Amino acid sequence: MRPLKQLIRFGREQALSCLFPVVIFASLAITKIVPLPILPRYDWLLIISLLMQWMMVRSGLETRDELKVISLFHLIGLALELFKVHMGSWSYPEEGYSKVFGVPLYSGFMYASVASYLCQAWRRLKVDLIKWPPFWMVVPLAAAIYLNFFTHHYWIDIRWWLSGLVVVVFWQSWVIYEVGGARYRMPIALSFVLIGFFIWIAENIATYFGAWEYPNQADAWSLVHIGKMSSWLLLVIVSFLIVATLKRVKAKDRIV
Template identity: 85%
Template sequence: MVHSDPLCQPLVVRVQQWTIVRALKQLIRFGWEQTLSCVFPVVIFASLALTKLAPLPLLPRYDWLLVICLFMQWWMVRSGLETRDELKVITLFHAIGLVLELFKVHIGSWSYPEEGYTKLFGVPLYSGFMYASVASYLCQAWRRLKVELVQWPPFWMVVPLASAIYLNFFTHHYWVDVRWWLSVLVMLVFWRSWVIYEVGGVRYRMPLVLSFLLIGFFIWIAENIATFFGAWQYPNQAKAWSLVHVGKVSSWCLLVIVSFLIVATLKQVKGRYLHNEQSL
């Protein structure tokens, strides 16, 4: 019977302890970078809770939420927490989200029952910032974690796929819902794609499809928090709040994919532009 050297055992224990401590430090660093990237979404959720628990004077709740979102965006750019290019991306997502909101409220998918001066066809203008907050997170995390994409599909595949996913949010009310076919197509197109990110000087990588699923799941959790505080209301929540159906995770995953594809495409276009400028 072979016995291990007792002198080596303390060294092994120290190595294991060092590995665990190092992993915890990296996890804390990663969590901190994620927290900083979520500043705008956190402010939105905090505002939802504050205005729900302690109504503010002078303006209806939806109008206060719009004022808070606009002020927060101004402060983030002013303080350098957000770049002007990132503000442009967020504005684009606000418009994309607002169009989707106008359609969904019109057909009765959900509603905004409270009063407000800044409502357009039943949709408060602050609602576009709910989508813009996803773009804000992606832009912030991309910059802070020094994200790089590996095996990114060609432009001619990415743009039609993102367009088809977005259009399906509208067309599935009048035609067959192809979200699952689109999900399969996403897995096929991005099966070999990876996202590389940096934490504390160490590079990590994750399958891109897995990142879509994780972000979509956490947005679903955020959606439950938002509906609890009355950000919007599904028909089954009219009398009392209830958990958002888990099937909505698929919708959020597809929305995250659209958001990610738009941000990634814009960053690649900008990167090529800067490269061409430097080559001149």
């Protein structure tokens, strides 16, 4: 029975870590089915996201340091959204007062929710990193992955080269986590793939409820192409690298 109990404990901690993303998905579903009065749907989603963020900090579910990380991801995600919508990669067809250059401001919270999950899971599962690559390798790699989301529209797409480089850089790296007092480990590359896969599933749910729209979904909803998982995988890697780097810098500051 112990493996089953450990699995339940792990699932519970994961569910608690996903609180912010769950609220966003629930809001997408509810506002799609039940139109809210006075304001357009995108504006209500922004208000709900802001209230949820305030409640999480106010209740202690998130620390102020985690709020800083999440705010950084909101800006990073919003910058990517502005560019991708401008390039026609996807669109937000509904009206909204909080749209800037065709992008509703709530969209940044979808990226922030990924950071929220990582920060929450990191703390709840007492994550530790083994054989983490040096700072001078991690930061340029994260920057190159993020920049490729922009540059591949004008130059060659090097995502598969970057993916191969990730495997090489993190070949000996492991993530250690704790469940019910027992410590487990997993290759970091495997954790990237698993998180990226579940975000791809979440993306299908989000587009079904009209969070955004790909060109091939303009007439009717269809499954997001499996190739998009590579984009989410790389985005997860960037997210993980940023969170891990900030956590390690913070830990060193405390030691000093």
